[in-house]
Amino acid sequence: MKRSLFGKRFKIVLGAGIIVAMCLLAALAPYLAPYDPLQQDLLRRLKPPFFMAGGTAKNLLGTDNYGRDLLSRLIFGTQTSIMVGTASMALSCILGAIAGLIAGYKGGRIEQLIMRFADAHMAFPDVLFAIIMAAAFGGSTFNLILVLGISGWMIYARLVFGLVRSLKHRSFVEAAVSYGGGDRYVMSRHLLPQIVPILTVVATLQVAQMILQEAALSFLGLGLPPPAPTWGNILAEGRDRMFGAPWIANCAGIAIILIVFGINMFGNGLREYLDPQAKQR
Amino acid sequence: MTPATDHELSPVLRKQDAPLLRVENLSVAFHTRNGLVRAIEEVSFEVPAGKVLGIVGESGSGKSVTALSLLRLIPSEIAEISSGSVWFGGRDLTRLSERELRRIRGREIAMIFQEPMTSLNPIASVGAQLREPMQLHLGMKAAEASRRVEELLDLVGIPQPRKRMTQYPHELSGGMRQRVMIAMALSCEPKLLIADEPTTALDVTTQAQILDLLRSLQSRLGLSIILITHDLGVVAQFADNVQVMYAGRAIEQAAVAEIFRQPAHPYTEGLLKIVADLEAECGRLSSIEGTVPAPHELPPGCAFAPRCPRSDTACTASPPPLSPISPGRRCACVRPVGFPQFRASA
Amino acid sequence: MLKFTLRRLAYVPVSLLFVSAVLFTVLRLTGNPIDTYLDINRTDEQVAALTKRLHLDQSLPVQFLIYLKDVLSGDFGQSLQFGEPAIHVVLERAGASIQLVTAALLIAAIIGILAGMACAVFKDKLPDFLISTLAVAAQSMPSFWLGILLIQFFAVQLRWLPTSGRGGWENLVLPAFTLAAYLLPNIILITRTSMLETLREQFVVTAIAKGLSGRQVLFRHALPNALNPIISFIGLQIGRLMGGAIITETIFAWPGIGRLMIGSIFQRDVPVVIAGVLIVSVVIVVANLAVDILLSINDPRIRLD
Numbered sequence: 020m021k022r023s024l025f026g027k028r029f030k031i032v033l034g035a036g037i038i039v040a041m042c043l044l045a046a047l048a049p050y051l052a053p054y055d056p057l058q059q060d061l062l063r064r065l066k067p068p069f070f071m072a073g074g075t076a077k078n079l080l081g082t083d084n085y086g087r088d089l090l091s092r093l094i095f096g097t098q099t100s101i102m103v104g105t106a107s108m109a110l111s112c113i114l115g116a117i118a119g120l121i122a123g124y125k126g127g128r129i130e131q132l133i134m135r136f137a138d139a140h141m142a143f144p145d146v147l148f149a150i151i152m153a154a155a156f157g158g159s160t161f162n163l164i165l166v167l168g169i170s171g172w173m174i175y176a177r178l179v180f181g182l183v184r185s186l187k188h189r190s191f192v193e194a195a196v197s198y199g200g201g202d203r204y205v206m207s208r209h210l211l212p213q214i215v216p217i218l219t220v221v222a223t224l225q226v227a228q229m230i231l232q233e234a235a236l237s238f239l240g241l242g243l244p245p246p247a248p249t250w251g252n253i254l255a256e257g258r259d260r261m262f263g264a265p266w267i268a269n270c271a272g273i274a275i276i277l278i279v280f281g282i283n284m285f286g287n288g289l290r291e292y293l294d295p296q297a298k299q300r
Numbered sequence: 301m302t303p304a305t306d307h308e309l310s311p312v313l314r315k316q317d318a319p320l321l322r323v324e325n326l327s328v329a330f331h332t333r334n335g336l337v338r339a340i341e342e343v344s345f346e347v348p349a350g351k352v353l354g355i356v357g358e359s360g361s362g363k364s365v366t367a368l369s370l371l372r373l374i375p376s377e378i379a380e381i382s383s384g385s386v387w388f389g390g391r392d393l394t395r396l397s398e399r400e401l402r403r404i405r406g407r408e409i410a411m412i413f414q415e416p417m418t419s420l421n422p423i424a425s426v427g428a429q430l431r432e433p434m435q436l437h438l439g440m441k442a443a444e445a446s447r448r449v450e451e452l453l454d455l456v457g458i459p460q461p462r463k464r465m466t467q468y469p470h471e472l473s474g475g476m477r478q479r480v481m482i483a484m485a486l487s488c489e490p491k492l493l494i495a496d497e498p499t500t501a502l503d504v505t506t507q508a509q510i511l512d513l514l515r516s517l518q519s520r521l522g523l524s525i526i527l528i529t530h531d532l533g534v535v536a537q538f539a540d541n542v543q544v545m546y547a548g549r550a551i552e553q554a555a556v557a558e559i560f561r562q563p564a565h566p567y568t569e570g571l572l573k574i575v576a577d578l579e580a581e582c583g584r585l586s587s588i589e590g591t592v593p594a595p596h597e598l599p600p601g602c603a604f605a606p607r608c609p610r611s612d613t614a615c616t617a618s619p620p621p622l623s624p625i626s627p628g629r630r631c632a633c634v635r636p637v638g639f640p641q642f643r644a645s646a
Numbered sequence: 647m648l649k650f651t652l653r654r655l656a657y658v659p660v661s662l663l664f665v666s667a668v669l670f671t672v673l674r675l676t677g678n679p680i681d682t683y684l685d686i687n688r689t690d691e692q693v694a695a696l697t698k699r700l701h702l703d704q705s706l707p708v709q710f711l712i713y714l715k716d717v718l719s720g721d722f723g724q725s726l727q728f729g730e731p732a733i734h735v736v737l738e739r740a741g742a743s744i745q746l747v748t749a750a751l752l753i754a755a756i757i758g759i760l761a762g763m764a765c766a767v768f769k770d771k772l773p774d775f776l777i778s779t780l781a782v783a784a785q786s787m788p789s790f791w792l793g794i795l796l797i798q799f800f801a802v803q804l805r806w807l808p809t810s811g812r813g814g815w816e817n818l819v820l821p822a823f824t825l826a827a828y829l830l831p832n833i834i835l836i837t838r839t840s841m842l843e844t845l846r847e848q849f850v851v852t853a854i855a856k857g858l859s860g861r862q863v864l865f866r867h868a869l870p871n872a873l874n875p876i877i878s879f880i881g882l883q884i885g886r887l888m889g890g891a892i893i894t895e896t897i898f899a900w901p902g903i904g905r906l907m908i909g910s911i912f913q914r915d916v917p918v919v920i921a922g923v924l925i926v927s928v929v930i931v932v933a934n935l936a937v938d939i940l941l942s943i944n945d946p947r948i949r950l951d
Contacts, residue, residue, distance in 0.1 A: 139664055141882065142930050146889030147923055150907055151668075231788050235893055238790050239908055258794055258897060265798050272791030280786040373851055398860075406857035418848040421867050423945050432866075433856045468946045484856070 031292065034285025041278050045097040052091035053079075056248040060086035065264045081266050083256055085246075089267060092248040093274050099249040100278065103163050104230040110168025112222050115175025116214075122176065123183025134180060137173035145170040145232060149241050158244050163236065167229050178221060182214050220290040227282035234275050250275050319346035320524050321370075321409075321492055326384035326394075328362075328369045330595070331377065337595045339365045339379065340548045344622070347492065352518060352525045354539030354556070356532055356571070360592040362548040363528045364414075367496045370526075371405050388492070407437040410485035414497035416477035420469040427465030430484050437488045452483040457513060475506035482513065486521070496528045511538060532575045536560060544568050547592055547603035550622055551632040562638040564631040567604045602634070610635050663714075666924070670713050722921035727910065732917035736903055736925050742812055743902030744929075747891050749818055750825035751880070758830050759876065762837020763864065766845060778838065781831040789890060793824040793897040810899040821898040828890040829883055836879050840872040847871070873944055881937030888926050 044051060060082070067073050068081040068089075080089040122133040149166045156162050236242040237251020238258075245252050250271045257268025326343045329336040340362035347353045357363040368374050370386050370393065386393040388409065393401065410433075413419045421429055430452065431445035440448065446465070453461035456479040469477055478498060485493055495514065499507040515538055518525055527539055535542050535556060542559055544552040544567065552565040563569040570588040590607040593599065599606060601616035608615065614634045622632040625639050697703055701712045716722070722732040761781075765774040800820060801809040807816050844850065845868055853867040892904030899905070903922050910918040942948045 142885045142934060143927070144885040144889035144892075144930070146892050147885075147926055150892070150911060150919065151923060227786070234788055235790055239893060239896055240912070241908075254791060254794070261794055261798060262802055265802075268791065268794045269798075272788065272794065275788050275791065276786055279788070280783070283782075283786050368851075371855060373854055402857045402859060404857070405855055411852075411855040413848060413852065415848055419852045421849045421853070421871065422947065423870055424867070425946075432858070436857055436862075470947050481852075484852075 028288070028292075030284045030288025032288075034281045034283070034288055037277060037281025038285060041097055041281065042101060044094055045101045048094045048098055052088075052094045054088035054091040056087060056092040056095040057246055058087060062086065065260065067264070068266050068270075071266065080270050081264070083253070083264070083267050084260060087246075089253070089270055092253055093250070093270060095248040096250040096253060096271070096274065097278075099160070099243065099247070100230045100233060100275075103160065103167065103233045104226045106164045107167035107171065107229045107233075108222055108226045110164060111171030111225070112175050112218070114168065115172035115177075116179050116218065118172065119176040119179025119181075120183055120211075123180040126184075130180075133176065137176045140170075140173050146235070146239070149236050158240075158242050160243060163233060163242050166236070167232055170232075171225060171229065174221065174225070175218070178218070179214055182217070186213055216293050220286055220293065223282060223289060224286035227279045227286070230275070230282070231279055234271075320349045320388070321347040321526075322387040323366075323370070324385045324387065326366070326369065326386065327382045328365055328374070328379055329382045330379045332596070334596060336380075336382070338382075338548060339595055340369070340545075342384070343545075343548075343550050344384075345543050345550065345553060347524050347526055349491070349524055350522045351540040352527060352538055354527045354529060354535035354542040355545060356529060356535055356542060357545035358530055358592050360547070360594070361545040363530075363545050364496055365548075366545070367411070367494050367526065367528045370494060371409055371411065372401060373411075403437070406433045406485075406490070407488045408490050409492045409494065410488070410490040411494045411496065412478070412481045412485050412498050414500050416474050416481055416501065417469075419481055420477055422469050424468075425465065426467055426469065426472070426480055430465070430480065430487060433484065433487050448487070449483075452487055453480075455486070455517070456480075456483045457509075458483070473506075474502050475509060478502060478506075478510050479513065482510075482517070486517065486523075489521075490523075492524045492526065494526045494528070497530070498527070499534065500530070514538070532571050533578075536575075544571070547598060548595060549603065549619065549632065551604070552630070553622070554629045554631075558629060564625055564629065564636040564639055565604075565633045566608050566610050566637055569637050602632075610637070666714055666717050667710070670710050717924065722924070723917040725910075725918045726915045727913050727918070732915075732921040733925075735918055736906065736921045739901060739903045739906045740925065742900060743891060743895070743904060745818065746821055746825060746894065746900055746902060747887060749822035750828075750887065750891075750894075753822055753826040754829040754833055755876075755880065757826070758833025759837050759869070762834045763841055763869065765834065765838040766841035767864070769842060774838075777834060781834040784827065784831040787827065789824055789827050790893050790897055792827050793820070793894060796820045796824060797897075810897075812901050821894050821900050824897065825887070825890050825894045828887055829880065832879065832883070833876060836876055837872065840875045841868065844868045844872040870944060874941060877937055877941050877944065881934055881941075884933045884937070885930050888930060 063078070063082050063086040064084060066075065066078050066082040066086075069076050069079050071081075078088050078090065080093065082088055083092070118133050118137070122130040145167070148170050152162060152166045233242060234249070234251035234254065237249045238255045239251075240255065242251055243249050245256075253271040254268050254275075257264070257266075257271060261268055323343060323345050326340065327338060328340045329338050343362070343366055345353065345355075355363045355366060365374070365379070369379075369381055372381070372393070381394050384394065388404070391400075393404065396404070420426075427446060427449055430449040431440075431442060434440045434445045434448060435442065449465055450461045453464055458464050458476060458479050464472070464476075464480075469480075472480065482498075498514065499510050502510060511534060514525070514527075517523060527535070529535060539556050542552075542554060542556050543550050544559075544565060546567050552559065552563070552568050554564070559568060560572070563572050567588070574587060588607055593603055593606070599616065601618055602608070602611070602620055605611040605615040612635075620632045620634050622630045625631045625636055631639075701709055704712070720733045724730065725732045725735045728735050761777050765777050768774045797809050797820060800807045807819050811817055849871075850863060850868055853863045858866070888904075891902065892908065894900065895902045895904040896908055903926060907919050907922040910916075910922070
């Protein structure tokens with residue numbers, strides 16, 4: 020009963036549904052958003068959402084401290100979240116996969132160097148790294164992607180390293196080497212295809228983590244500087260208004276939790292689909 | 301058959317003095333995806349005080365399940381005792397509350413297991429693990445228990461007990477660990493010791509040492525022992541009585557001397573042939589064709605019939621009951637070996 | 647045991663050297679230190695004095711060695727906001743941060759382990775289903791929003807607890823639970839898996855056969871054996887926990903190192919930021935060492951390798 024209701028297919032479909040909806044929202048933001056997310060209207064400050072007393076259908080989710088329409092800001096915030104989340108995931112995936120492939124395939128001193136560096140980096144908090152970067156360069160979308168991308172590489176490096184090392188001595192790889200396949204040929208033709216499925220799962224789940232991190236950094240003021248409409252910025256503004264206008268923070272919070280939940284569902288469903296034994300966890 | 305002397309006569313069926321342990325019609329069923337599956341069926345036996353009962357069978361015969369079920373050590377979500385009783389000290393262990401049973405486990409009935417490597421807690425010191433039952437059951441203080449641990453380690457033949465107490469299981473050899481397990485089992489001076497394949501995981505020399513130790517302890521302490529084993533040779537050296545199990549049923553019960561003189565069940569005969577061949581070290585080993593059937597695919601009749609050289613149509617009707625074939629002897633076979641006068645009413 | 651600890655301690659300087667090198671690089675990338683320390687109305691004498699004091703006339707490797715010497719003696723320069731040595735400013739706030747992190751760690755460990763054990767004991771029954779589902783769902787929860795929700799509910803609605811700041815224990819409750827939420831779901835799920843594995847071990851049967859009660863078997867024999875993956879996980883997550891502490895301090899206006907560093911970025915008070923980063927790194931390295939020692943105390947087999 021339980022399994023059939025919350026099985027892998029259910030997870031994949033529900034997760035994919037949320038992800039597709041969010042992506043559409045981001046792509047069509049200029050057409051869907053009722054207002055310009057930066058347009059201020061000081062006469063209509065801190066209006067509550069329509070379902071609360073004093074709310075109107077004019078601003079469905081209410082307005083913030085500057086009279087900006089919250090719904091429009093949230094819709095545009097989807098763009099930043101998805102873009103930063105995907106781009107930084109891609110960056111750390113590429114960095115980490117290359118490092119892990121090299122370390123696992125070459126072994127020896129290179130392996131020691133790369134893997135010990137990964138261990139050291141693992142212990143170092145992303146937020147601290149972001150603080151250093153923000154102190155050095157200030158906040159921008161590019162810096163955000165760079166910071167998040169660099170701070171996530173070692174997860175992939177460890178994963179790919181472990182897989183490569185266990186696959187290296189399997190017969191088909193040794194056969195390819197004995198036929199005179201070059202290093203790069205063997206790595207890309209024989210090792211990579213083995214790794215791609217599990218890498219896809221980890222990368223999917225990583226996007227959710229990256230979105231959370233992006234929101235956290237924005238919340239701390241280390242992301243895109245205000246008034247950029249990011250969920251973290253909205254949440255930070257909402258924090259200062261949480262007594263008079265709790266809806267600001269809560270709307271942003273629900274938006275974050277929705278996309279993260281969707282991606283986690285999709286990723287876990289995918290993992291169970293690819294590896295039925297993983298359901299035990 | 302000549303009238304047996306008191307010593308030779310198997311007390312299995314002797315009713316006059318109450319045995320230490322009496323198992324009556326014990327059946328245990330496992331929960332599986334396909335519902336309940338019987339692991340042991342209607343097993344009955346007795347252990348008189350101061351005697352050793354050997355339970356012999358291949359893996360899958362239900363001998364370990366029998367041993368574990370006596371103290372209800374199989375979690376209830378895995379298996380349940382579906383019927384029968386285990387009488388010990390005037391009480392039925394199958395009906396005791398968990399709390400009452402805890403006072404018997406480790407104190408009156410102790411157990412040692414097959415795998416000395418995994419039976420000890422790997423991260424607790426030998427001394428702490430040995431003290432635990434005494435502190436629990438006898439209310440000893442740590443210092444008093446430690447003194448007793450030293451005596452116990454000495455008793456089971458571990459040199460330098462004081463040093464060993466501070467060590468951890470991974471620092472001991474397999475034989476040493478099994479000695480520790482025995483010391484732990486004996487710490488509260490139990491009346492009955494259940495030894496579930498105590499030597500199977502050990503190498504041959506260590507096996508002999510552990511068996512010698514168990515035998516000398518048994519005679520010195522007047523211990524009753526249930527010895528679970530797949531090795532009839534071990535039974536021959538050690539046990540007073542023997543029960544042979546096959547596919548969850550007891551198929552033969554007898555005094556050890558009797559069964560080696562003349563096995564009654566064809567299966568027992570087959571087992572004995574293997575032992576004899578091993579001892580004669582002849583080139584070719586005889587073996588019993590086929591394997592023990594799984595509990596969910598038992599044939600309707602005698603479970604051994606498909607492998608039995610003597611089977612005929614009478615064997616496939618229904619499982620033959622365990623019936624007396626001579627004084628002190630019972631066998632579950634329609635056509636027992638060496639007892640042509642006997643025909644079970646199947 | 648002592649040898650083990652000493653060998654582990656040898657890693658500490660290596661890790662700190664590495665962090666220092668990163669910090670130095672970033673410090674130089676931040677731009678000309680003269681612009682950082684002196685404002686627009688600087689005089690040539692000031693520039694000359696500072697150049698000499700910061701050894702900017704030396705080559706980069708020499709500068710690094712001098713910087714390293716300063717860092718090792720705890721000299722990060724003067725804080726621009728407070729006019730005190732940066733390290734003093736940071737260390738003053740350290741107590742508050744350590745209090746918060748310790749409280750969160752205790753909450754996460756105790757509740758997480760107990761809940762995970764409940765899941766393992768009642769596997770596939772209602773408590774397991776409820777707790778596991780909740781834990782998986784909680785992994786999607788951004789902790790900064792959780793903090794705000796807790797304030798809305800317990801401080802604004804119920805008025806049970808103060809909204810922010812530091813004071814008595816009642817100020818600590820909400821921040822500590824918010825920070826604990828970083829580790830709690832994972833600790834529950836790891837404990838559940840580890841406990842289920844341990845409960846299948848033969849020595850658990852031995853313990854039951856000794857006559858121990860279910861609770862004694864669980865807490866004396868099973869739990870210590872299930873603890874290793876949990877301790878290792880906490881060790882790996884200490885960095886994340888410190889990052890979470892920075893966010894939590896910001897939400898609750900908790901006067902710790904994290905909030906100080908965030909504030910200092912906006913004041914361009916680079917010496918304080920750098921000193922803060924190094925102190926947090928020291929805490930992470932020391933905490934990892936403590937975790938390693940804890941592991942070896944819990945499991946005697948670890949001492950061997």
